Amino acid sequence: MGRYVLRRLLQMIPVFIGTTFLIFVMVHALGDPVNALFGDKAPDPAVAAQIRAQYNLNDPLWLQYVKYMGNLFRWDFGTTFSGQTVTSLLATAYPATLKLTAVAFTIEVVFGIGFGLISGLRRGGVADNSVLILTLVVISIPTFVTGYVLQYLIGVKWGIVPATAGDPLTLQSLLLPGIVLASVSLAYVARLTRTTVAENSKADYVRTATAKGLPRRRVVINHLLRNSLIPVVTFLGTDLGALMGGALVTERIFNIHGVGFYLYQGIVRQNSNTVVGFVTILVIVFLAANLLVDLLYAVLDPRIRYA
Amino acid sequence: MSTSVSSASAGSRADTVDSSDAPLLQVNDLHVEFRTRDGVAKAVNGVDYSVRAGETLAVLGESGSGKSVTAQAIMGILDSPPGHITGGEIIFKGRDLLKLGSEDRRQIRGAQMAMIFQDALSSLNPVHTVGAQLGEMYRVHKGSSRKEATAKAIELMDRVRIPAAKDRVNDYPHQFSGGMRQRIMIAMALALEPDLIIADEPTTALDVTVQAQVMDLLAELQAEYHMGLILITHDLGVVADVADKIAVMYAGRIVETAPVGELYARPAHPYTRGLLDSIPRLDQKGQELYAIKGLPPNLLHIPAGCAFNPRCPRAQEICRQEVPRLFQVTENDGTELAGRGSACFFWKETLNGE
Numbered sequence: 001m002g003r004y005v006l007r008r009l010l011q012m013i014p015v016f017i018g019t020t021f022l023i024f025v026m027v028h029a030l031g032d033p034v035n036a037l038f039g040d041k042a043p044d045p046a047v048a049a050q051i052r053a054q055y056n057l058n059d060p061l062w063l064q065y066v067k068y069m070g071n072l073f074r075w076d077f078g079t080t081f082s083g084q085t086v087t088s089l090l091a092t093a094y095p096a097t098l099k100l101t102a103v104a105f106t107i108e109v110v111f112g113i114g115f116g117l118i119s120g121l122r123r124g125g126v127a128d129n130s131v132l133i134l135t136l137v138v139i140s141i142p143t144f145v146t147g148y149v150l151q152y153l154i155g156v157k158w159g160i161v162p163a164t165a166g167d168p169l170t171l172q173s174l175l176l177p178g179i180v181l182a183s184v185s186l187a188y189v190a191r192l193t194r195t196t197v198a199e200n201s202k203a204d205y206v207r208t209a210t211a212k213g214l215p216r217r218r219v220v221i222n223h224l225l226r227n228s229l230i231p232v233v234t235f236l237g238t239d240l241g242a243l244m245g246g247a248l249v250t251e252r253i254f255n256i257h258g259v260g261f262y263l264y265q266g267i268v269r270q271n272s273n274t275v276v277g278f279v280t281i282l283v284i285v286f287l288a289a290n291l292l293v294d295l296l297y298a299v300l301d302p303r304i305r306y307a
Numbered sequence: 308m309s310t311s312v313s314s315a316s317a318g319s320r321a322d323t324v325d326s327s328d329a330p331l332l333q334v335n336d337l338h339v340e341f342r343t344r345d346g347v348a349k350a351v352n353g354v355d356y357s358v359r360a361g362e363t364l365a366v367l368g369e370s371g372s373g374k375s376v377t378a379q380a381i382m383g384i385l386d387s388p389p390g391h392i393t394g395g396e397i398i399f400k401g402r403d404l405l406k407l408g409s410e411d412r413r414q415i416r417g418a419q420m421a422m423i424f425q426d427a428l429s430s431l432n433p434v435h436t437v438g439a440q441l442g443e444m445y446r447v448h449k450g451s452s453r454k455e456a457t458a459k460a461i462e463l464m465d466r467v468r469i470p471a472a473k474d475r476v477n478d479y480p481h482q483f484s485g486g487m488r489q490r491i492m493i494a495m496a497l498a499l500e501p502d503l504i505i506a507d508e509p510t511t512a513l514d515v516t517v518q519a520q521v522m523d524l525l526a527e528l529q530a531e532y533h534m535g536l537i538l539i540t541h542d543l544g545v546v547a548d549v550a551d552k553i554a555v556m557y558a559g560r561i562v563e564t565a566p567v568g569e570l571y572a573r574p575a576h577p578y579t580r581g582l583l584d585s586i587p588r589l590d591q592k593g594q595e596l597y598a599i600k601g602l603p604p605n606l607l608h609i610p611a612g613c614a615f616n617p618r619c620p621r622a623q624e625i626c627r628q629e630v631p632r633l634f635q636v637t638e639n640d641g642t643e644l645a646g647r648g649s650a651c652f653f654w655k656e657t658l659n660g661e
Contacts, residue, residue, distance in 0.1 A: 203429070204426060204429040205430055205431055205432040205433070211417065211424075212416065213414060213415070215413065223432055223435075226432075302434060302436075302479045303481050
């Protein structure tokens with residue numbers, strides 16, 4: 001187990017370097033950041049030269065990357081063109097996104113698995129068909145449509161919860177964005193759970209559990225659901241990273257100053273330091289979540305052992 | 308005079324068996340059907356059998372003959388839908404199980420009647436330790452604590468002779484060998500010392516040497532606890548050593564019943580005859596093995612008359628028109644052969660091997 005974790009951690013190093021380098025190259029492929037900074041106006045050559053020197057923009061790309069990574073290991077993510085340190089942006093953005101992700105993830109887990117279980121147990125019934133149709137609808141409608149519609153109806157028209165999440169973020173104000181952010185993943189979790197539950201409910205060990213005279217509740221939770229959750233956990237783990245990085249649309253709709261919000265601004269202004277910095281942290285989150293899922297897999301399924 | 312004769316015959320039939328009159332389990336005219344998209348499959352069409360305490364009934368038949376479905380109906384674990392019990396009664400210790408509520412039936416399951424399944428690897432939950440799965444019986448039915456349950460689980464594993472039970476109680480099913488896993492299944496069924504055990508092909512997935520060990524263990528424990536045992540199998544070899552009586556099933560009906568020795572010596576139904584003839588024999592080495600011609604019946608369209616008639620070498624016009632009831636089999640001089648019945652119009656000819 002220890003060896004396995006070590007090996008996985010070592011494997012992360014090339015993945016980390018590869019992904020950050022790709023992001024670095026892509027951001028620079030967007031065009032000259034100095035031109036983007038000045039927008040329509042032609043920059044003063046002297047100022048432009050100074051900025052280029054300050055941000056190492058005259059070096060070849062690989063050298064810029066090496067210098068950037070060198071700074072990164074001293075926890076120096078550089079500064080934005082407006083002079084703020086990226087670390088200070090990260091410090092405001094990540095807590096907001098973490099809160100939003102926590103709310104969304106909870107909704108996704110509770111309702112996704114709940115609906116999936118009900119639907120899988122009563123295959124072909126009214127509940128099952130409703131879940132199938134509803135999840136199909138949710139999956140096929142783009143998030144920004146669900147977001148704006150729910151914001152208008154629940155937030156503005158009926159005023160049940162705040163329409164935007166202000167500062168400081170409260171649980172109540174995060175409820176609606178959480179639902180919107182969770183909706184698509186929730187639908188996938190429900191469908192995945194439904195399939196595995198339906199499949200496993202025909203398994204021999206479930207029949208054994210019934211034959212042992214266990215109450216239905218115990219059969220379903222201890223035997224059926226416990227086994228059915230193994231593939232669902234895999235999905236949830238990778239989805240955790242996707243929720244954090246993919247909150248871009250939701251955060252804009254509900255005016256949450258989180259990762260997606262700053263990332264969007266960084267891309268629009270071609271601010272490589274912001275974009276690469278945020279993505280670097282996201283990459284780490286992704287890798288950590290993946291490792292956690294693989295370890296959890298062994299806990300959930302004793303047939304899988306890592307050596 | 309007549310009373311003494313009948314009691315004597317009853318005694319000889321059941322010398323190792325409980326002498327009290329009421330059987331432990333009595334299945335009367337059981338009907339089960341599966342309602343599928345393609346139509347109604349009549350899996351069980353009027354099965355009668357009974358088991359006494361300490362007695363072993365072997366139910367013999369090919370795949371789809373309804374032997375497992377009958378067992379599932381008795382246990383109350385029939386998948387419903389699509390399975391439906393459409394008639395009959397299952398009397399267990401004087402109560403008709405089909406008239407009980409689901410909670411009453413749940414309490415009987417596992418505690419008073421238990422089932423051993425065919426493939427122990429898939430029948431045990433892969434994600435729980437065997438100790439937890441054995442202990443669950445005590446935790447649920449007796450309200451034992453986790454600690455007590457584990458102690459009981461170790462005891463059970465010792466009972467079915469699993470070596471180093473104490474060290475292995477926290478192992479998972481996949482860490483055991485096939486024979487050991489089947490012992491765990493047996494231990495689980497025995498946990499609460501039920502009155503009746505239904506073993507559904509308990510040795511099919513095992514290799515031959517292990518089969519013998521497992522069957523011996525099962526027979527030994529059955530004798531010790533004085534349980535009724537229903538042994539479902541398609542293996543005539545397994546049956547011969549352990550069963551007291553045999554019921555042969557075909558297309559959801561019992562076609563022949565007999566005490567174990569007599570069935571082998573003188574079958575009274577052409578289907579049983581065919582089964583016996585298709586056992587490979589050492590003295591016929593090199594010759595082509597006999598096989599019953601044709602295919603098992605489609606349960607959606609069971610042939611009219613005797614279901615076996617399309618495959619039967621003896622089939623006459625009457626077999627295609629009338630369903631034979633289970634006739635009492637008698638000796639040629641008319642004396643009844645105790646416990647023998649055959650659902651064949653030509654049982655007499657078959658019995659005499661004509």
